[in-house]
Amino acid sequence: MPRSTSSSEDRTRRRPGRRPRARRLLDRVRGLRSGGARVADLVLLTTAPPNGAPVIPALALLHHRVRFAPPDARAALGHTDVDVIIVDGSDDLAKARSTCRTLRAAGLETPVLLVLGEGGLPVVSADWGVSDIVLGSAGPAELDARLRLLTERAGAAESGADAGHIEVGDLTIDPGGYTARLRGTALDLTYKEFELLRFLTQHPGRVFTRAQLLQEVWGYDYFGGTRTVDVHIRRLRAKLGPEYDQLIGTVRNVGYRFDQPPDRPALP
Known part of the structure; x- marks a missing residue:
């Protein structure tokens, strides 16, 4: 199962003087390009219990740090130091849509990855405000690539390299x-x-x-x-x-x- 971080680790990650998020993202991108370990800080918004059936089984095969939180925007806004927010839309698409839209309306710049089943693909549209979507059945290579690209794009945007409109x-x-x-x-x-x-x-x-x-x-x-x-x-x-x-x-x-x-x- 993905490793969930403790509250003490959260406090350590938030201690004063840590590197700005953009700098951390860019350092991680440089590490990936030079063959470094692909480790990202993730929060998974889901009603599924951490020890139950995994929302996306491939995540357990990767070495990212994963926290779990309820599937609502307020919970996500308490984890703004993560690299990617993963929203579980496999069971409740309406709730997932509401959560994603609220996150974007709040001005959150953290990438949002929506997990859903094949039946949900036709209903997802641009107004959901998600950064990317992935099927719950995706393999580890695809999931890792999507997480890496989301992290790279976020790092480029925060460093002023985003082309904008x-x-x-x-x-x-x-x-x-x-x-x-x-x-x-x-x-x-x-x-x-x-x-x-x-x-x-x-x-x-x-x-x-x-x-x-x-x-x-x-x-x-x-x-x-x-x-x-x-x-x-x-x-x-x-x-x-x-x-x-x-x-x-x-x-x-x-x-x-x-x-x-x-x-x-x-x-x-």
């Missing part, structure tokens, strides 16, 4: 707020639609195969097949509307790319 013509994407706006109007996107749009806009003009998009947006061991990319592209184009659907171009027999919008003529 993405603006392409009339389209504005806020990665931190998980919102996309077209001419100031918010687009009603699911979580994966948002992630797909964000990834493409971050690489304008570059062509990605369906397999590459599956790996980058869905994860390297996703088993749904490349057809899911076509479905999400079609939905994205529909939500962009006929005036903007050409922003996502098709390269026949290859894949998709994000095309820069043409300059609008100046008004007389």
Whole structure:
């Protein structure tokens, strides 16, 4: 089972003079890149007992430090010194959604990883405010990779390296707020639609195969097949509307790319 830290360890971790969180995150990232141990401080918000059936069994095979807390935002706000907050949505999606949204509304910058079953995937959308999602059945390699990427991104953001909003013509994407706006109007996107749009806009003009998009947006061991990319592209184009659907171009027999919008003529 994952190791849970004692209250004395918590007090030690919070003692005055400790390194700022951003510095700790960056030091951990440097350690990972140089082959150091991948150890992160995590809090798991769940109703499951620590000694019961694990929410995500792969976590027990990793060497991260894990604390357990009730699945509500107030409990999470008492653990702001952790690297990642894991929210258990495997049994109560409504409660998980409320918790995630409250955390983001409170301005919490700690990455939030939502654990859920396959049946919950269709209902998760960008307005949940989660940083990433993972199936409870995920293997240790996938879980460790997701935790590492969340930690790296958080370290980059806190050190001022985050690129912030993405603006392409009339389209504005806020990665931190998980919102996309077209001419100031918010687009009603699911979580994966948002992630797909964000990834493409971050690489304008570059062509990605369906397999590459599956790996980058869905994860390297996703088993749904490349057809899911076509479905999400079609939905994205529909939500962009006929005036903007050409922003996502098709390269026949290859894949998709994000095309820069043409300059609008100046008004007389």
